[in-house]
Amino acid sequence: MGRVSLRDVSKSYGSAMVIPGVSLEILEGEFVVFVGPSGCGKSTLLRMIAGLEDITGGEVQIGGRPVNDVAARDRGVAMVFQNYALYPHMSVRENMVFGLQNLGTAKAEIAARLDRAAQILQLEPYLDRKPRALSGGQRQRVAIGRAIVREPQVFLFDEPLSNLDAALRVQMRTEIAKLHHRLGATMIYVTHDQTEAMTMADRIVVLRAGRIEQVGTPIELYERPANSFVAGFLGAPKINLIPGVLTAMQSRTATVELAGARVPVQVIGGTEGAAVTLGLRPDVLTLHPDGPIPAIVDVVEELGNVKLIYATLPGGHPVVAELRSPQLPKVGDTIRLALGEGQRHVFDADGQAITLHDGPAT
Amino acid sequence: MSGGGSPGRRAPGTAFLFLAPFFAIYAVFLVYPLFKGFWISLHDWELAGGYREYIGFLNYQDLWTDKLFWRTIRNTLLFVAMTVPTMTLLALMLALAVHGTGRLKAILRSVFFMSSVFSVTVVTLVWSMVLSADQGLLVPLWNALGIKPVNFLAHPLLAMPSIALATLWWGVGLPMALFLAALGQVPQELYEAAELDHASRWSVLRRITLPSIRHTLLLVVVLQIIGQFQIFGQAQLMTQGGPANRTRTLVQYIYDTGFRDWQVGYASAMAMALFLLMFGFSMLQLWLGRKGDDA
Amino acid sequence: MSTARRTGSARTTDIILLGLTVAFAILWMIPVVWVVTMSLKPNVELMRSTAGFIPWPFTIDNYFNLVKLATVPRWLMHSFIVAVSMTALVLIVSSLAGYAFARLDFPFKRTLFLIMIAGLMVPEQAVFIPLFTMFADWGMHNTHAALVAPRVAVPIGVFLMTQFFRAVPRELEEAAELDHASYFTIFWRIMLPLSVPALTTLGLFTFIFAWNDFLWPLVSATKAEMFTVTVGLASIQGNFAFSEGLGSVMASAVFASLPIVILFLIFQRFIVAGVAMGAGK
Numbered sequence: 001m002g003r004v005s006l007r008d009v010s011k012s013y014g015s016a017m018v019i020p021g022v023s024l025e026i027l028e029g030e031f032v033v034f035v036g037p038s039g040c041g042k043s044t045l046l047r048m049i050a051g052l053e054d055i056t057g058g059e060v061q062i063g064g065r066p067v068n069d070v071a072a073r074d075r076g077v078a079m080v081f082q083n084y085a086l087y088p089h090m091s092v093r094e095n096m097v098f099g100l101q102n103l104g105t106a107k108a109e110i111a112a113r114l115d116r117a118a119q120i121l122q123l124e125p126y127l128d129r130k131p132r133a134l135s136g137g138q139r140q141r142v143a144i145g146r147a148i149v150r151e152p153q154v155f156l157f158d159e160p161l162s163n164l165d166a167a168l169r170v171q172m173r174t175e176i177a178k179l180h181h182r183l184g185a186t187m188i189y190v191t192h193d194q195t196e197a198m199t200m201a202d203r204i205v206v207l208r209a210g211r212i213e214q215v216g217t218p219i220e221l222y223e224r225p226a227n228s229f230v231a232g233f234l235g236a237p238k239i240n241l242i243p244g245v246l247t248a249m250q251s252r253t254a255t256v257e258l259a260g261a262r263v264p265v266q267v268i269g270g271t272e273g274a275a276v277t278l279g280l281r282p283d284v285l286t287l288h289p290d291g292p293i294p295a296i297v298d299v300v301e302e303l304g305n306v307k308l309i310y311a312t313l314p315g316g317h318p319v320v321a322e323l324r325s326p327q328l329p330k331v332g333d334t335i336r337l338a339l340g341e342g343q344r345h346v347f348d349a350d351g352q353a354i355t356l357h358d359g360p361a362t
Numbered sequence: 363m364s365g366g367g368s369p370g371r372r373a374p375g376t377a378f379l380f381l382a383p384f385f386a387i388y389a390v391f392l393v394y395p396l397f398k399g400f401w402i403s404l405h406d407w408e409l410a411g412g413y414r415e416y417i418g419f420l421n422y423q424d425l426w427t428d429k430l431f432w433r434t435i436r437n438t439l440l441f442v443a444m445t446v447p448t449m450t451l452l453a454l455m456l457a458l459a460v461h462g463t464g465r466l467k468a469i470l471r472s473v474f475f476m477s478s479v480f481s482v483t484v485v486t487l488v489w490s491m492v493l494s495a496d497q498g499l500l501v502p503l504w505n506a507l508g509i510k511p512v513n514f515l516a517h518p519l520l521a522m523p524s525i526a527l528a529t530l531w532w533g534v535g536l537p538m539a540l541f542l543a544a545l546g547q548v549p550q551e552l553y554e555a556a557e558l559d560h561a562s563r564w565s566v567l568r569r570i571t572l573p574s575i576r577h578t579l580l581l582v583v584v585l586q587i588i589g590q591f592q593i594f595g596q597a598q599l600m601t602q603g604g605p606a607n608r609t610r611t612l613v614q615y616i617y618d619t620g621f622r623d624w625q626v627g628y629a630s631a632m633a634m635a636l637f638l639l640m641f642g643f644s645m646l647q648l649w650l651g652r653k654g655d656d657a
Numbered sequence: 658m659s660t661a662r663r664t665g666s667a668r669t670t671d672i673i674l675l676g677l678t679v680a681f682a683i684l685w686m687i688p689v690v691w692v693v694t695m696s697l698k699p700n701v702e703l704m705r706s707t708a709g710f711i712p713w714p715f716t717i718d719n720y721f722n723l724v725k726l727a728t729v730p731r732w733l734m735h736s737f738i739v740a741v742s743m744t745a746l747v748l749i750v751s752s753l754a755g756y757a758f759a760r761l762d763f764p765f766k767r768t769l770f771l772i773m774i775a776g777l778m779v780p781e782q783a784v785f786i787p788l789f790t791m792f793a794d795w796g797m798h799n800t801h802a803a804l805v806a807p808r809v810a811v812p813i814g815v816f817l818m819t820q821f822f823r824a825v826p827r828e829l830e831e832a833a834e835l836d837h838a839s840y841f842t843i844f845w846r847i848m849l850p851l852s853v854p855a856l857t858t859l860g861l862f863t864f865i866f867a868w869n870d871f872l873w874p875l876v877s878a879t880k881a882e883m884f885t886v887t888v889g890l891a892s893i894q895g896n897f898a899f900s901e902g903l904g905s906v907m908a909s910a911v912f913a914s915l916p917i918v919i920l921f922l923i924f925q926r927f928i929v930a931g932v933a934m935g936a937g938k
């Protein structure tokens with residue numbers, strides 16, 4: 001019922017190809033998050049699923065039924081918009097039941113569903129207010145309420161939290177996650193925010209320029225990024241991507257030579273002497289007097305339990321380290337960074353991962 | 363004015379249903395009559411009795427040599443030349459004066475707009491009275507000054523300006539509202555920046571306000587030209603075209619020819635001439651405006 | 658003009674300009690005040706002198722006579738019927754077409770839009786003679802329908818509504834679409850309620866236009882009992898003054914203007930706002 005399949009779906013505006021082709025299977029009840037930089041086509045893809053945008057090529061199926069030629073109103077999906085798109089002239093109650101009225105649902109049924117949705121979202125006190133008399137968070141809840149009263153198979157969210165302040169965003173994030181457990185419906189969620197993606201998703205779809213870069217669970221993507229783009233997109237602070245050269249190749253081990261340092265790594269593939277990029281998450285780096293990587297400290301940020309050191313490598317490349325040690329260097333100090341626990345990612349000249357991971361791929 | 367604009371949902375069936383009422387009425391009561399008017403103008407066509415004979419462009423030839431026709435064209439152009447610049451300037455000055463917040467400004471706006479809601483009959487009645495030589499508003503003034511009261515509407519040189527004056531009083535509301543709307547859209551930061559630059563009032567007006575509303579200025583001028591070309595009621599009711607045809611306007615002549623003399627063929631030929639004249643003028647204006655924009 | 662602090666001399670200039678404007682506004686209203694004054698004076702008094710702005714000696718006989726005569730109230734009724742039905746039809750027709758132009762996509766959209774806009778260039782004088790012959794052929798002169806029908810397809814109305822609908826966030830409509838609303842439901846339940854300000858402005862202008870319409874009613878309504886108040890007043894201006902007296906003529910003008918002035922005072926705030934909408938880029 002709530003399966004969504006994209007079969008080589010493409011989109012162009014006139015001669016501008018925005019989405020060259022996307023294929024994806026979304027299972028019933030799954031929470032899938034689309035992430036990617038601005039303009040990569042997340043909204044476009046979502047709107048094609050909703051039926052708000054014509055599909056240039058390929059096929060979209062919802063619940064096994066091809067819907068390319070089905071109007072938005074008949075696809076059985078509900079959408080929550082970034083700017084809420086509440087009907088300003090209708091009360092919260094009218095906003096929420098508008099869809100059911102259009103479907104000709106019985107009055108008693110409408111009332112029952114409204115009550116249930118209002119209760120779930122704690123909207124009972126506001127039912128007779130107009131949207132303009134609500135706070136941002138309340139409006140967002142109404143927008144979600146409007147979607148859930150219709151009990152659709154598929155929910156679509158287009159950056160629903162981006163207009164909220166940080167605290168409210170965290171709160172709404174958990175509310176949506178709870179809602180997903182409670183309703184068990186398929187949800188497709190678009191966001192810029194990698195934290196939202198990491199915390200909410202069953203699976204994350206990373207998009208770039210209208211193509212899927214990688215699909216997988218948050219942990220998979222974090223631990224085994226298929227390329228430097230995905231590695232750079234997920235995780236905060238951002239992964240350090242340091243250019244180097246692959247040397248001393250054995251069957252599975254090798255060394256990446258950086259400016260003034262050598263880092264042993266495990267790889268599959270790759271050629272001796274090739275330019276590569278070493279990917280080190282900030283928490284992999286530690287401070288050690290004999291560490292192999294020298295650097296000069298630019299900025300020190302104390303965030304309570306962790307400290308961020310922004311430093312520059314001899315080659316001029318910036319690097320960030322996330323430290324837990326109590327003693328801290330000062331700005332201008334020359335420090336030595338060592339490599340602690342954690343994956344050392346290696347990407348070839350095209351940015352594709354050639355990292356050898358322990359254990360089987362999940 | 364932009365065209366069709368950004369595409370919306372593709373729904374031709376629905377769209378044509380939504381458009382049908384407008385275009386049906388438009389076709390029957392505007393497009394068809396326009397062509398029929400041209401058709402009538404090719405005939406010697408009498409309103410009553412049903413006499414009609416196809417005469418080709420003879421009516422137009424007659425127009426060419428009709429002194430009164432040229433007279434009315436001249437009068438109409440004179441009227442347009444008198445009213446359009448003054449109306450535009452007055453509307454702009456009033457808009458600048460009453461633009462802003464506060465109760466007093468709101469009342470002033472209402473006052474200057476209010477005279478626009480009266481019908482032409484009331485306006486002409488009011489101004490005929492005001493300008494009357496024996497019962498007029500100004501009579502006590504003349505008496506006090508010891509001057510013989512002027513009969514404005516019967517004066518060969520003053521009749522037309524009098525009609526123009528009444529027209530100004532009647533018509534300034536809409537252009538003023540257009541200017542007010544435009545002034546409301548000028549970003550406030552521009553004025554604040556100018557103030558920080560110690561710009562004088564005059565240079566703010568010339569360098570910021572006027573350039574910001576130049577589209578509206580063009581719109582007002584075009585609308586005024588279109589509107590004032592059609593002058594009929596004021597002249598008909600205030601002077602009946604007199605004295606000695608000095609205020610007879612083209613539309614008045616069309617009306618008299620068609621509905622007093624029943625020569626609708628000839629009247630239609632004049633109506634076509636009016637249409638072309640107005641069309642030409644507004645096109646010229648738009649073209650000049652575009653050119654000004656590009657420069 | 659500016660909300661920012663001003664120097665002392667600039668504020669003085671502001672006050673002087675405002676004072677001049679107020680003076681000009683008083684001058685502007687004098688003719689109206691004078692006419693109202695005359696309408697409240699006995700006709701005999703007016704024969705002596707029309708001067709002064711105080712209605713003394715005072716009388717409301719002029720208005721009583723007007724109502725007694727019954728022609729002016731009947732003209733008022735015609736004007737009401739014509740103005741109300743024209744306004745309603747213009748609003749319906751313009752908003753339907755405006756919605757299609759603003760929000761739907763269909764073949765020949767640009768062309769149809771241009772054809773519609775081109776109508777702005779056609780003055781009524783270019784078509785009133787053929788219209789007259791058409792209605793004569795149909796035997797429909799001296800009816801309300803004849804006064805209304807040619808005035809219903811108003812390009813500027815469609816233009817205004819198109820502009821307004823374009824400014825409505827598209828997401829609202831998309832949300833409604835996902836709420837299973839048909840195009841007509843979207844139009845009726847979302848777009849129209851949102852466009853009340855635009856409709857009010859358009860309605861107001863249409864009503865004033867209809868009320869003051871002169872040339873077409875003059876040729877179409879030829880029987881005195883079918884006159885609108887605008888045409889009717891014109892017909893009595895000359896000889897009425899002799900037979901009934903100046904005060905009565907003034908009273909009839911005031912009486913005929915009253916409805917439209919009241920309407921204006923109620924809805925005036927929509928005028929500039931609406932014009933801003935229509936003239937916006």
Ligand SMILES: Nc1ncnc2c1ncn2[C@@H]1O[C@H](COP(=O)(O)OP(=O)(O)OP(=O)(O)O)[C@@H](O)[C@H]1O
Binds near residue numbers: 013016039192
């Ligand atoms: N109507 C259009 N015509 C042409 N190009 C368009 C149109 N709409 C969107 N695009 C282009 O399609 C691309 C994808 O847009 P889309 O809105 O899907 O991006 P997005 O990933 O949602 O970005 P954001 O995170 O900023 O919302 C963009 O490059 C945009 O410029």
Ligand SMILES: [Mg+2]
Binds near residue numbers: 042043044158
């Ligand atoms: Mg987007």
